[in-house]
Ligand SMILES: CC(=O)N[C@H]1[C@@H](OP(=O)(O)OP(=O)(O)OC[C@H]2O[C@@H](n3ccc(=O)[nH]c3=O)[C@H](O)[C@@H]2O)O[C@H](CO)[C@@H](O)[C@@H]1O
């Protein structure tokens with residue numbers, strides 16, 4: 001199992017190019033199931049999760065051709081309407097094949113994803129929405145069996161805002177009979193990116209970017225070309241890294257208009273930001289100030305950036321409070337950071353952090369994707385050596401993180 005060995009204390013200097021967003025690429029790749037035409041994608045990141053979804057899609061009969069960051073999908077010969085447990089268990093986003101398969105082929109059998117380290121993460125809202133569109137759904141032996149000759153448009157109000165739930169229902173609605181209204185829809189930029197691709201494929205969607213999506217179903221969708229948006233979580237992870245270590249980095253190929261909440265907090269930490277059209281220069285020459293925040297849906301502070309900001313707070317010149325409102329168990333990094341000398345206590349969904357002057361390297365364990373990223377940041381800020389175990393979590397969602405960080409001066413290497 002790969003590990004990362006990090007010698008802390010180096011300041012970061014140089015340029016980092018941001019990859020395409022995992023959370024946009026995954027639903028967008030699933031949209032290839034909706035048409036027999038060619039869906040030509042670019043800026044697709046090199047991630048384990050992308051390899052997993054491509055394997056899953058390939059098993060349905062979807063043709064996949066890949067050349068670096070370009071992926072072309074062709075769904076003219078899909079003949080297996082299934083997502084098996086073996087693949088779904090390694091990546092929850094596999095549930096995103098359910099809506100497209102059901103809408104285009106009238107049936108699907110998809111393994112229930114189950115929970116993961118950050119929470120129980122049910123998919124009841126995906127099911128409730130599809131049932132409202134007329135699907136007959138049964139759950140048997142860990143699988144969701146869904147069928148409906150033709151989905152019918154419906155007004156769907158989800159109990160909470162769900163990102164992949166919105167994406168699944170949005171894709172299903174594009175091929176339903178009549179009008180679907182998705183109230184309480186997620187407004188995350190990754191949902192918008194998917195919606196933009198669907199429109200390019202011939203879907204009729206109004207309200208893109210808002211919490212009310214109105215979809216007029218069409219008889220069929222056609223092929224399209226699309227570039228996946230840049231990964232805002234990856235970008236902010238590197239900005240947090242420089243906030244913790246000090247230095248001067250520029251991140252390129254980024255979308256500056258979709259990370260306001262994070263940029264505000266980074267400024268509050270003392271990071272000096274110069275913002276260009278597709279780049280951000282970030283300079284840090286002081287100890288960070290602590291920042292208090294609570295995670296919420298977009299455009300609020302993203303849960304996927306919580307752990308990385310907490311890493312910076314551990315070395316800040318004061319105390320802070322972090323409240324996680326999206327997932328019930330997203331503080332798995334706290335114990336590991338405390339092993340590095342951080343002073344964090346938790347009470348329910350709130351963490352209280354007292355900044356310390358210096359973290360000290362130690363062996364730690366990655367528990368989920370963003371927890372892993374936060375440990376990389378903490379280790380780079382620490383004195384001495386940190387060995388991070390179980391970094392397969394990191395590989396799910398970061399495109400060559402250690403290569404990008406080495407190139408800007410971090411002392412970090414992968415041990416096989
Ligand atoms: C592949 C992808 O895009 N993953 C992102 C997506 O995950 P994902 O789409 O799984 O997260 P959701 O937005 O669905 O989850 C939000 C909350 O709603 C709950 N819920 C959700 C659906 C449902 O049917 N029932 C239910 O109870 C979840 O347990 C959670 O507490 O959004 C999360 C919240 O921004 C991000 O952290 C993930 O990185």
Ligand SMILES: C=C(OP(=O)(O)O)C(=O)O
Pocket residue numbers: 022023092093304369370397
């Ligand atoms: C929680 C995340 O991803 P997923 O929903 O794929 O588990 C994440 O990207 O931080």
